[in-house]
Amino acid sequence: MKSLLPSNESQFLRFLELLGRKSLQDCDLKSIDILPQSTPSEILPQLALMFDIDITNLNEEEARKLLSNAILMHKNAGTPKVLKTALNAVFKEVEIKEWFAYAGTPFTFRVKVSEPTKSFDERTLALLDYLIEEYKNVRSVLEAVELEVTSENQSFNASVSVGGEILSVLPYQTTQASNVNSSFIGAGIFVCEITMPFLTLLVKLDIKAFLAMLCVGLSCALCFFLWQNSSLKQDLLLKDLELQQANLNLKELNLVIEKQNEAFKSLQVQKSKVNTTAIKEIVLKDSSCEAELRGYKDLFKELGK
Template sequence: MNTLILNHHPKQSKAIDLSAKQRFEDLKIESITNLALHCDKRMLPILANAYDMSIDGLEEKEARKLISKALLLDRYNGTTWAIKEALKAVFPTAVVKEWFNYGGEPYFFKVKVSTSEISFDERTLALLDRLILEFKNVRSVLESIEIEIESKSDSFNASVEISGEALEILPFQTTQISSKQKPSFNATGVFICEISKTNIDFKGVY
């Protein structure tokens, strides 16, 4: 890089020139662009200000998409197309229904947003409302916002009903006894034997 500082210029100018020379030599020229989809993220607020567009509350990806459509949105601002395209920066499936599409009052319109990825918190709802109001015309009136959340859960619910009877078995009780034994006769005899023992002394008989 050639210098524009002459010998008679003050030392401060030479120091600034040397610093700028070093910064520009390290700069990658091919990365310099004002295209919103490819520029350095630090350029986004500058581009938004140049196009008189607000990106407050937008994430980087959302801001890039919105700024990339800035010229067309400015040209067709106030139309249904502009509202739809602005919303697509954040809500890709956004649909705008005008009053004659659903039999409503003249100049009224509805917005329907379907999503399975974006969670609708306070920030998202405020952003949705702001984009609509920013790109609609003064005459049109927002009647309602329909939010449709799709679930891709693979889980399923099932229910089972089991019924039955409880039986209680009481202790067994005999109600009737029937005997088929043939009659028999038994005889019992008693034999009595008496034994007596006597001691006889024959001494002196002879």
Template sequence: MSLLPNHKSKFDKKLDKFFGVKLDGLDISVINTLADTCPAQLLPILAANFDVDIDKLSESTARELIKNAFEIHYYSGTFYSLNKALKLFYATTNVKEWYEYGGAPYHFKLELEVSKTGINQESLKKTDEIVNTYKNVRSVYDGVSIKIATKANAHAGGYLMHGETISVMPYVLRELETKTGFYHANTFKTHEIINIF
């Protein structure tokens, strides 16, 4: 059955019939275009179709971005889409609007938690690209606050020495005096190295 209108030429109808027969014989069930399971070679093609940039991203991050592309584009121009896109790169992101930090109207800034992923010049450039792609046109980007938490192992030790001497003699005690000494010492040493390139 042809989908071409009746007024089309015989040549068009022959082409339609030829390609219809050829395509009907294809088993398209083996074609996988799901971002989670498709071959890695298809990722750039899927990214182009979903209008997302996966350049210099890891395979897992690229798959997540493609998988969420529809939702990100659907809400494009909102802080929701900006947060959704940034969460693919950073564990915790927070968009602060101008009234939350005392900025000028229509301004916003980002708070990024990078304790697990780390941050470098390239990821900051990627962050700026994401912000400019998904933010509202009228909104002004005031920059980013970076939070890095560190975990330290603390060891504590203690020592207590206590003694008492009692002598019992035939005479009656009029007064009993006890002396106790308590000594406490603490030591704390912190080093922080920050490299800014």
């Protein structure tokens, strides 16, 4: 193993290096973990000392978050980003408002902290004050701190409304159509015969089971009667529609007959009045055939006028 000491170092330091090399050459150095997120909790204070980060009042989880950003925090020291990173190690949501964002006094700022799981007790408030004073720049002055306690609710409420209409297209109905109501009377009989084996089964069964079976049987009977009633209502509705259609056809037939009668009346031959004055003036001079024939001719001429 090569020496890491410069060539001009003293013999004493080289002797110490030799002792350390012999003590560590049989050790497995691969198991040493100095990553803040995975290192054992006993090494966290040494990491904090190495990174020059104070984790005195922080718990293990908060210390690991703060140490994991140590290099970036030293690189950007004094900026609002570093202050927000330090506060995010302890609090879930952090918002920093500088003075020009809310028209405040120059070189002042405000901090808003939101936490849904922690309470703002004395330890939390002291830690908040320490982190702000430690990681803000020297020029800026804290004007106000806004504390917000939020509550996350995972329940969801939803509602659905479904609406619709059922339209039935019926035949044309006249206002003067007569309506005949037909009534139907139905009766049902439920007969149950109990035999001796059934009584023996009832004795063995629990009363609750018997009542359940009885309820099921009555429910089936009720469903049958409801279905029968619905079928009778449909038949009644069809009969009413047929009756209305028959009344409508009868009315149309009556109208056709009335029109036909009016047409017959218009073709009726009116009896004309005959003027009998000229007929009375026809006088038969004698009873000979020529006289009678001449008289009939005059008669027809008068009738033909």
